[in-house]
Amino acid sequence: MSPQFVDFNADGHLDIVAGIFDGSPHVAFGDGKGWQQPVGILDKDGARIVMNDFWNFDTKKWDATTRCDPAGAAVVTGHLTSTWAADWDGDGDFDLLLGDHKGGQVMVRINEGSNAQPSFATKNVPVLAGGKPMVVPGTVTTLRLVDWNGDGVQDLLVGSMGDSYGNRTGGGVFVYLNEGSDAAPKFDAATTLIEPSAKGAAAPARPDSGLYMDVGDVDGDGDLDLIVGGYAIWTPPAPALDAAQQVRVAELQKELADLNAVMQDFYKSIEEATKGLDEAAATAKRAELLKERNQVFQEMSKKRAAVQRELEPLTPGQKRKSFTWLYENLGKGAVDASARR
């Protein structure tokens, strides 16, 4: 959830706009003293603005729709989780740029009304790069429109998720330089600002996945720096083990494997016990079995945690922790940092 401070309803006070994981954009209206709790930003028919996947509040389940797909359909299935309010078509009101954390698309929802009386279209329009719908490698975390290269027009900065847990390529930050105008943006290929992470570090060295960036002159030297939230993923070097430690590691690993096998058997037994039942009955049966075994489960979890605690310093596993990083720009140019909109 990437907050944007913007006077969305043109009442002279800053509001907070954000796309969130439920699949829609929201706004918290401000009155100059604070903000109300957020509400959804709806289209002109009163429907939620989504891509494809969204949390259905009526059924309380994840759901999907093609209702908002652009003409000719979306190129991949999308899940909107980021939004940036900006005047995309130069008509003086805020449209909504939409970022897709599932498929990497960037789309725009045009405001056919005004800021005071918004009337958002019912369909998404794909943002193009090189004449084709933009698909960001690693999928989209967050978006910014900012004049990155100081040519007077807004460029599009995009952060990417990358592989969030495993060893595959992580996230990066890219800029799509605007070769058109603010009212008619035109993008080609992206330029890499932060290379997608190859991971494999022995200590936290950079944000490796889920890169959420913002732009500003943090160090006051007249150029644009990046601040980037994200997960560092690293594996501390393993210590050299003596013979006794090696034996102990083998014992602990076996103990852990045995505990895992018992857990797996239990889950398998639940699966068997609920096979053929309707959803309500299966949920009830599952709850009953979990309650029955609750004490055993608690004890096993404690044992497992104790084994892992002892094992960890001997065979350190992969670590994953979120931080916020400063990427200080080393260039010597100058740009109007207030150009962000």
Add this chain to the structure above:
Amino acid sequence: MQLATPKLCALACSGLALSITGLIAQQPSQFATPVRLMAGETFLGVDRLYPSPMLHDMNGDGLADIVVGDLRGRITVALRQPGDGPARYAAETKLMALDGKELDFANW
């Protein structure tokens, strides 16, 4: 940042240093080695679910503070401390709504 550089590089390099994916033009690194920002005595955004920082002057002192959103839909604020040298930020505080509760974007 060499402000003219990215666009010039994207154009000039377009036929030279192309791309890992065919879509992404490469350019030389222009950033210093990244450093983790602190907020008070702890790392800014540490252990938050997908921290998403935003620079914004929250208290009207002319300095850009850092506002951090996360997957849970909560927002914290780390006020930038005045003074020369590297940017310093106070400990994060929760952003409250007008109803006195924590501002909460997560309703799913």
